[in-house]
Amino acid sequence: MLKFILLGFLNYAPMTGYQIKTLIEDSTAHFWHAYHSQIYTTLRALEEQGLVSSEMDESDEKLQRRVYTLTEVGRQALLSWLNDAMMAPSTVKDELLVRVFFSGQRSAQSVREELLIQRRLHQQQLELYRAINLRGWTSEFETEPVGPVDLAHESKFWAATLKFGMRYEQLYLDWLDELLASL
Amino acid sequence: MLKFILLGFLNYAPMTGYQIKTLIEDSTAHFWHAYHSQIYTTLRALEEQGLVSSEMDESDEKLQRRVYTLTEVGRQALLSWLNDAMMAPSTVKDELLVRVFFSGQRSAQSVREELLIQRRLHQQQLELYRAINLRGWTSEFETEPVGPVDLAHESKFWAATLKFGMRYEQLYLDWLDELLASL
DNA sequence: AGATTATATGTCAATAGTGACATGTAAAAA
DNA sequence: TTTTTACATGTCACTATTGACATATAATCT
Incomplete structure (x- = not known):
């Protein structure tokens, strides 16, 4: 599930894991929370699956910020998930x-x-x-x-x-x- | 968490895993659901920890029904958990x-x-x-x-x-x- | 008599989630 | 200037949960 939250936010704009983390804290955390440990590991897993791509932000040489971008495959995965209606109430x-x-x-x-x-x-x-x-x-x-x-x-x-x-x-x-x- | 639901029901009476499963389905499943796989494995874990004990029901020779009973240690664990108030809202x-x-x-x-x-x-x-x-x-x-x-x-x-x-x-x-x- | 459903208990691999440990820079406050 | 807080990213062991596979008896239905 967290997977789709990450894809959902990346669909708005390319971002770092930390940015997604703060967005989640301010918005979806009220109905779906995640620790940063899970966010970072899930982003890596999504990259391995080809749903997102990442590159280091070169604008700051010392700070290591990895910026994730939604791929077209990822966008399709998001839309396909959204269009496949839930058939059970949320637990x-x-x-x-x-x-x-x-x-x-x-x-x-x-x-x-x-x-x-x-x-x-x-x-x-x-x-x-x-x-x-x-x-x-x-x-x-x-x-x-x-x-x-x-x-x-x-x-x-x-x-x-x-x-x-x-x-x-x-x-x-x-x-x-x-x-x-x-x- | 499921742990305490199991202890809670066993505090009412000794029961089998299946009975607890049906009780959960009819009551707590609306706010805490569990599959039978988790119920049985957690009961075994509780037995290893000494919080419950079990014995085979001998009244029926063919049917294998394991009856679990709350131990005094288990009862104390339940009461101690209940009396230690939650300090955060449920997620x-x-x-x-x-x-x-x-x-x-x-x-x-x-x-x-x-x-x-x-x-x-x-x-x-x-x-x-x-x-x-x-x-x-x-x-x-x-x-x-x-x-x-x-x-x-x-x-x-x-x-x-x-x-x-x-x-x-x-x-x-x-x-x-x-x-x-x-x- | 045969089929289906309810009772009954288990294993297991995979995924999800938790929470602590670890590390470093940048900015703001004391 | 020192300390604290915010920014930023990661690993890892552990626990929790899912969902499929497996198996057998008992009761009910057709």
Whole structure:
């Protein structure tokens, strides 16, 4: 999966692994996170598969920055993946729900404390989403987006995922509050 | 993580891997899924660590059913995990959101079709949740829950996770409908 | 009687993801 | 000037997860 996030960003413009990493942190990390270790190794794997190519940035002699570019094969792989619709709902893995499920074994106080911590965390996350400026994302591309990428059109979908994130955090907050009230 | 789900269920009563598998499918799979391959291998690993013990069910000579029992060490491991609150929000990994994020590259028709498929899937999931009878879960234990497990108390938390699931599906449906309308 | 589905348990190779260790430059702050 | 933070890239061991292959009995359906 991370593979397609990398191809997706490289479709906007050639970039280094680090740039992709920061873009992910600011955008997709809310629904798909990855450590830099996985990003760099996956980029190398994609290069071996011929989906991306790379070259060292020569503009700075000391700094070693490897710039990745999407190949035509890579672009086709991305589009083919996008056009092949998912036939199952996304699987959810939520550790807190597992913990709540088995919380009959705990003291009410222990549960309450944990839910309050989660409440604060999700409140922060919601505020973070509210502060996000979609325009900022495009400015992180060092080079201008290439060819047929219409950023206004793209940002409609970016905004949709952001809206989902905000609703999700609000759902989480409401659910936590109700559960807290019921204890 | 699966580790604690296994310990959690074994805390209710001794069971076979298959029983745990069916329990997971009916309950926690909505927020933490696992294939039987992982369940069986993890049970073996837990036995090696001394957190569970197992013996073959002798009541049927032909059928090979391995019954797992939580050890005291295992029970302490479960309680210790439960009482050590999570300090981060659960990480989300949602493939559809990744796909939507990069959907500026697709035809509106392709996106619309996929969202309609997802709409149907999430509608089904919501109906499935509505049909769930919490009472049914306890009847799946072959032996009566042991010692200090108060099923009425437990089921309060089970119900909370189910409620979360229903709200989540409703959120998903609303979000899909709005996104569909905006295309 | 034969076919199919549910019960039941396992292995294994491959892929994905985590988190620590390692290293160096550049910029900003104290 | 020293320290800290940001930039930048990598390896590696370990753990987790997937999904296919394998096998056998029991129950139900046609």
